[in-house]
Amino acid sequence: MEHRPIKTDADTRDHLVVIGNGMAGCRAVEELLARDPARYRVTIFGAEPRVNYNRIMLSPVLAGEKSFDDIVINDAEWYAANGIALVAGDPVAQIDRAAKTVTTRGGSTESYDRLLIATGSDPFIIPVPGKDLPGVIAFRDMDDVDTMLAAADAGGDAVVIGGGLLGLEAAHGLSLRGMKVTVIHLMPTLMERQLDEAAGWLLKQALEGRGQTILTGADTAAIVGDAKVEGVKLKDGTLIPASLVVMAVGIRPSVALARDAGLAVGRGIQVDDHMVTSDPAVLAVGECVEHDGQVYGLVAPLWDMCRSLADGLVEKPTGYRGSVTSTKLKVSGIDVFSAGDFSGGDGCEDIVLRDASRGVYKRVIVRDDRIVGAVLYGDTADGSWYFDLLKKQEDVSELRDLLIFGQSFASGGGAADPKAAVAALSDDAEICGCNGVTKGQVVSCIAKGAHSLDAVRGTCKASASCGSCTGLVENLLALTLGDDVQAGPKTMCKCTSFGHDDVRREIVAQAMRSIPEVMQKLHWTTPDGCSSCRPALNYYLLCALPGDYVDDQQSRFVNERMHANIQKDGTYSVVPRMWGGLTNPTELRAIADVVEKFNAPMVKVTGGQRLDIFGIKKEDLPAVWADLNAAGMVSGHAYGKSLRTVKTCVGSEWCRFGTQDSTGLGVKIERMSWGSWMPHKFKIAVSGCPRNCAEATIKDFGIVCVDSGYELHVGGNGGIHVRATDLLCKVATEQEAMDYCAAFIQLYREEARYLERTAPWIERVGVDYVKARIADDPAGREALRARFLYAQSFSQDDPWAQRAEGAEREHHAPMARFTPQEELA
């Protein structure tokens, strides 16, 4: 990548030069930008010819679980968007502290006001004969992975020297790629710096079970081969053939540049609590530093260091106090976790649990009633809990006896409840180790609208890398948003990361008035939404602003735009309203005339007690409506997310069993509620006695008349999943039945999600909630009823009459006609 300096004459800001385009260097810049994006002009030098990627994710790339693109942390756009000059592939070769300049290997020189060294570490190469042969590599960067992948393609034997975290991940990847792998480890147990002997032994068994050869206590004497590597010779004389040797015996802080520049260097570049070196203009961060005598080779301390560094750079110093680290092995199917100090010794108590049949080993080390270390094998679910207790130095004497059984048990839960475990974590507990994201950060990101796993990954990056904390993030989503999020991402559609409920809440809270305004304020990712979100937004605005909102016809599904039902041949069917299923000779005659006049091929009696006229052409719809209007009929809204029909039986006027005037009540209810738009279609029925001929108990709102009054039922439907209603309550008078009906409709209109019928809505919120709002809250019920009737005062204009008079004619008439024959003539 070429060097693109962005300095202009106008840019007088201090120049921050960063040596190292890796995880520490870029994270430090990210932290700085988050605090004060304008303060420094930034140039980053990287040795690799790449953008910034997540080095700890190289193992999954090697194992074939991720691609390079998956592990990129900041792509080229990030550098451009933040005005950062990236010099990739031309490493800094020299620092001149007196002149305050750096010079690259390629010879270009850049001056700095502040310099940040984030050179990381170098793999340690054991000084044995043959170490420079082609085919001998480390496992540090993407080039090493490419070399390993090329070797794996050729097949054959691989030797990994070093049975630590990195070595085992390399061995796992190569083994998955089809190579025959031998791990040579100097110490008697694997990962001895992270695991105790017992866990190390279990791990060895598991890896051997996967076909790897593990040689512990094995000391490398030489790497043999003529022009390239052919094998590894051990000190006991054993010769192991290999076409690839991976050295993964450890890392050393990369301090050469700093040492040559005369900075104070011990094991690493020495820094104070604000990551400042012995030269106040020079800072250092990451694996290359030594802080308080400690050198770190893991990722977690880096996040803490970068925060302290950025605080110092914007002159609000906080200070780094060192880190306690934990590790997880990224070998899929093998769960290993360790944290703190598990060497044991005086004053330490070991609490151990072994479950041989499940392959579980847990060991918690306690000193002075505080956890100092933990080793988990096979079941690492409680790792973050132990680690949290350890970091906080909490007194665990109360929990002592139950500690080893894990958090849910020790907290008195008995049955394991992963959600309770996550709930109990403190806000600064780390959720995502790969990206250094705490529980508090995840929760705040959810609270700001990231309501799905993808949205969380897209914003704060938690669980976006290795994915091992996905379960934790999902539990946090569930805890923060309630149970309904668990079923998976519940965003409105792909245009937004917000869910239906959030959008509705924000529409009201921010008094939004149009679809473009909603899309603007809620950061829609598409310019004008899609066929899923636009009808929903149109409805939500219509519901929130009765009489005020101008309906957007282009955001309505065709049936609601045409006020008729589109059929598969492109013609429409027309259903005039028949109040309560009643009709008369005038209406029937008008329907018969329409059928003949417009050659409708079929008329059908519907399930909702009315007549459906089929096969009407789009152009003829206004004329059909004019004829039906002339006979006193209006649109039946058989096409809408709206009140459909009120089905009735004949009731006490005619039926020998009828207890009340069900037909009359049905007509009154239909007169009250027709024309209202809803989240989904809405059907009502009134039956005159418990024989229930109107099938009121599979309707959205059903009334069953009894001698003493009216039973009100809610939330039923036919359809694919038949659901019988729940009994809402019983009322004594017709007026009450109507009032409750209006209140129920309004509650549904205001709170259900678009395209959610009453049945799933009630199953989601619970019938007790509906009872509490309608039956048990007279004032609330009355307010709902009043809002419904107010909204209705704007919605009972017959759309057919408007169209018949010529409104929106363009929906019906073609723009032009073209007759090829005439053209030819």
Next chain:
Amino acid sequence: MTTAEWLDIGWVDQIPVRGSRTVQVEGGDDIAVFRTAEGKVFALRDRCPHKHGRLSQGIVHGRAVACPLHNWRISLSTGEALGEDKGCTPTVPVKIDAGRVLICRASTLKAAA
């Protein structure tokens, strides 16, 4: 102005924004003429590749239309079904001249063939 290559079908603003109008072609499928939110005009044969739904009746969003029958999304610029679906509707070249919409005569005739 109608020429040997182009048919003049009317003014651009006769087509609703994020909506469409049709051109009837005797003996063949209608042509659906769309106008997007950004003001671009496209024309397609008014026939979804799936079950022949009238695309002119769908919801227009971005440079796509959702078929009213089964919600297939069809690209207005290529006529191709988007996402998982496979299929293609013939496109009709369009040009705008002084506010008039002109559609390609040959492609329109093909729709009637």
